[in-house]
Amino acid sequence: MAKDLIVLCIDTGPSMGHITAGQAESPLSLSIKIATTMLQQKIFYPTKDEFALVLFGTRETANDLADDDGNYANISIVQKFSQPDLPLLQYLLEEVKHSDISSDFIDALIVSLDLFQKCSGRINEKKIYMFTDAGCPFDDQDQLDQVLTGLNKHSIDLTIIGPDLSPSHDSAMNGSDYHPGDGDNKPGKMVHKSKAQRAGEEILQRIISQGDFASFSFSEALKALTHIKKTQLRQTTVFRGDIEIGPDYKIPTYGYLRVKENKVSSWKKLSAISQCSTNPGSMEVTLARTHHLGDEEQTEISKDQMVKGFRFGKNLIPFASYDLSSTAEPHLKCLQVIGFSRCEFIKRHHFIGDSIVTFVPPVTEGSQAFSSFAQALYEMNCTAIVRYCFRKNANPKLGCLYPHIRPDYTELLFFQLPYAEDIREFTFASLNESEHSQEEIESMDDFLDSMDLSEAFIDPTGDRCEAFEPKYVPNPHIHRMFQCTSHRALNKDSDLPKLDPLINDYLNPTFPGRTNVKNCLEMIQNLCPLIEIGDKKTKKANIFKKDIETGAAPVSEELIENMDIDEALSSDVSKVGSINPVKDFEELSKKHGMFRLACEQMQECIISLIKESFSDQNYPKAISCIESYREVCVKFKQPAMLNKFLQSFRNKIIGSSDNPRDQRHQAFLTLLVKEDITLISKNECDCDVTLEEARLFLQTLHSISTEVDAKNETQDDEVDDLLENM
Structure with missing residues (x-):
């Protein structure tokens, strides 16, 4: 070079x-x-x-x-x-x-x-x-x-x-x-x-x-020199071939990259240890990657032992190298004209790709045919739809050739077009233009005119010209990287400089003759006010703002900060579980029409905790469930649910004194009496149970537990005597 x-x-x-x-x-x-x-x-x-x-x-x-x-x-x-x-x-x-x-x-x-x-x-x-x-x-x-x-x-x-x-x-x-x-x-x-x-x-x-x-x-x-000038590129071709118009007519052409994004060089990873040494060298870090199996030994495997796979649902379908080569069909280098279309049918928002290719004729006799082809497209306001493959076995592209004719040269610009799978169809509701007044539409027209860039810049001679022409507008990212990198190279310990005034002017443009922009904006704000609409939050999103009790004041911010995750997720409770039955029951009972179901599930949970308890392991949890059950019934003025459950409770646990079915959990009755948990009486809530009847219930439970203990002691003595006789 x-x-x-x-x-x-x-x-x-x-x-x-x-x-x-x-x-x-x-x-x-x-x-x-x-x-x-x-x-x-x-x-x-x-x-x-x-x-x-x-x-x-x-x-x-x-x-x-x-x-x-x-x-x-x-x-x-x-x-x-x-x-x-x-x-x-x-x-x-x-x-x-x-x-x-x-x-x-x-x-x-x-x-x-x-x-x-x-x-x-x-x-x-x-x-x-x-x-x-x-x-x-x-x-x-x-x-x-x-x-x-x-x-x-x-x-x-x-x-x-x-x-x-x-x-x-x-x-x-x-x-x-x-x-x-x-x-x-x-x-x-x-x-x-x-x-x-x-x-x-x-x-x-x-x-x-x-x-x-x-x-x-x-x-x-x-x-x-304020504009960073990229290195002048060699005028190299990306395509040399023919424009094929039918099987028998071909026009020779050369293709060059007209527009392509200029990217900053990628970052390099450096060694901090080398930087601190006396001989740092290049400090560049070499990345080494190895592959290992997921076994205990972390067995390393080489590349020849690996195969690529394509995900098909939950499965990975392996493809060997010869399978991969057969998936891609061979393609020849070509620029074939498929057909023609009017320019208005090719939408600008359908242009894709990261570059624009310009096709020009080589200095041969074919330049006259090329010029005639471009001139015909220009006069008929048409574009050529082409199949473009810039080299052998490359992925073919669908695109269009636009004529671009100037006094000193003629070219065809290639823009890539999408395939059917590339287009995303969205349906949006249309706006009703009849809802807008003529004054509102005119105010927006004035605003657009005030922001017109075609004559927004005044050159040194005083003439108006276009502002922000691409060939005069530098990339702010590249310019800033150049500014910071140059400063850091020469000043290792100082802070990075502020943004260059030239780039700041591009990011915050001000042009003469645009003083009425502010007036136009104020007019639009008066005619078309914007009303902020709050987010439509779902029930799940409002769990932190939900009242703790029906009709109670909203939860304070302090209480929200101290709320744990279990409390935050309680709004999704649909059943009283065995992990946290008290909170599940309290939350479920608050829901409309769910009180009776919550009580039934709480009863089942209490019985299950007692019967499935190993020794007295679940007794404290069952006692807390009964206490919560009692409080909620008093609160909702439904004492009958608890009283009926407790009256049948002793039969469900140990049976009657005449025919005990299970005497393993009589200790729970003793704990119930000790905690003074009895029926709900008239003194607490409007019901038919008197205070004497509630006390009598505790005495009955105490006598049953005493009789069971006495029988157990007698049986233990008889067993001991039998063993002595043996």
């Missing part, structure tokens, strides 16, 4: 360090800022371009043309041609200082020309950027002719950055000294120029006028 050779020739003489009126920085500071920006952009987008650095006006002399007679003195070649790197940037920022010695800028040009004599290889362009304020001395006419001859002979582009050398500038000033403002809104100021600067500018103007060279002032150069 061919490379560019670039020489940065910077003046470091006395005049370069002076800050004159109307300038915020010295010429040398501006020169270093411009040169470092150029190098940073080349480093950010790596290329094979090579830079050389030449300083003139230095105390020392370091170049191959210098001799003992003082020729080419005070000119130093800091670096010969090599790819730009971080040390060169740091040298420019830290080591380049102005001196009190002047040097001939024509001699500096000759030294720069001499650097090209010793270069070989494939060279694309040769460039010299000379930074000077023309305040240094210069040699006679013979040296100047030698420079012009060398520049033209070797096809070297010379760009002078410093004073404004444009003819219009001189004629406008009529020979007076003038310095333009640094910004668009800053007025220019009169400055004083020395006699040497006037003479130096005349020589530089002669160089510009006698060759196809360019010149920029410091402010113009800085403004031109």
Whole structure:
């Protein structure tokens, strides 16, 4: 690949360090800022371009043309041609200082020309950027002719950055000294120029006028470099073939990428341990990946022991390598016309893909047929529907060819179209236009007109033109990455800089002539007010706001913060379970029409806890269930449910005193009496049970448990006697 050779020739003489009126920085500071920006952009987008650095006006002399007679003195070649790197940037920022010695800028040009004599290889362009304020001395006419001859002979582009050398500038000033403002809104100021600067500018103007060279002032150069310029790509084709119109008619064509997203280089993982070492090296981390089985030994397997699989439902269907090769049908490279369609039938929202390809005719006899084909499509307002496969065995694409005709060239632009599976059909309710008044529609029309970008920008000549043209709008992400990366490379310990004002202007645009935008917005807000509608939360979403009791005040925020997860999920209870029966029962009983069912399930849970208890393990839980059952019945004024259950409770647990069915849980009756859990009486709730009857119930339970204990003791004594007799 061919490379560019670039020489940065910077003046470091006395005049370069002076800050004159109307300038915020010295010429040398501006020169270093411009040169470092150029190098940073080349480093950010790596290329094979090579830079050389030449300083003139230095105390020392370091170049191959210098001799003992003082020729080419005070000119130093800091670096010969090599790819730009971080040390060169740091040298420019830290080591380049102005001196009190002047040097001939024509001699500096000759030294720069001499650097090209010793270069070989494939060279694309040769460039010299000379930074000077023309305040240094210069040699006679013979040296100047030698420079012009060398520049033209070797096809070297010379760009002078410093004073404004444009003819219009001189004629406008009529020979007076003038310095333009640094910004668009800053007025220019009169400055004083020395006699040497006037003479130096005349020589530089002669160089510009006698060759196809360019010149920029410091402010113009800085403004031109605010946009990050991506490395110029080689004009390589992505397709070379024929446009096939039927089986017998083919038009040769070349395809180039017209638009493709430019992405920033990916991040690299570095080793922090290497960074702290004395010899960090590249610090790059190598990623190694191995595959292991899910057994206890974590057996490692190689790639040849693996096979790919496609998920089919819950199963993985294995596909061997020969199966994978047979799944893809072979495709030949082609650009076949399937048919034609009018442009209005191809919707712009159907354009897909990450790039746009332009097809142009090669320089052959087929260019006339290509032009006729494109002209016919343009005149009939049609587009060609094509099958495009850019190389053999690539996935074919469905697309369309749009004609794009200009006075100096003709091309066909390819846009990829979706297949049926790519289109997502959504049904949306339509708006009723009759509901909008004419005033509302006109206010929106005025707003759209005020935001029109086609004439929103005013150029330096005062003419209105389009704002935000893509070719002039930089990518904010790339620009910010460039800004931060360059700053971090040169300032390792300082904070990252603020957003560049240029990018900030693109993110927060303000244009002249758009002062009525605010008025239009206020009018729309008055005519079409936006009413905030609260979220329609489901019952599950309102469990934290639900009242604890029917008719009670809402739950406080403090109570919500202290609520546990069991309480939050209690609204989904549909059955009294054995894990947390008390909370399940209390929550289920609150639901409308569920009280009787909750009581029945609570009774079953209590009986189950007692009968399935190993010894007295479940007794405390059963007691808490009965207490909760009693409280809820009193609360809902349903004492009959509990009283009826307790009256039959002793028979369900141990049976009657005459015919005991199960005497293993008589200890639970003792615990029930001990906890003083009895029937609900008239003193607690409106019912038929008196306080005496409730007390009698406890006495009955106590007597039953006593009789059972006595019988058990008698049986134990008889067993002991029998064992003694044996």
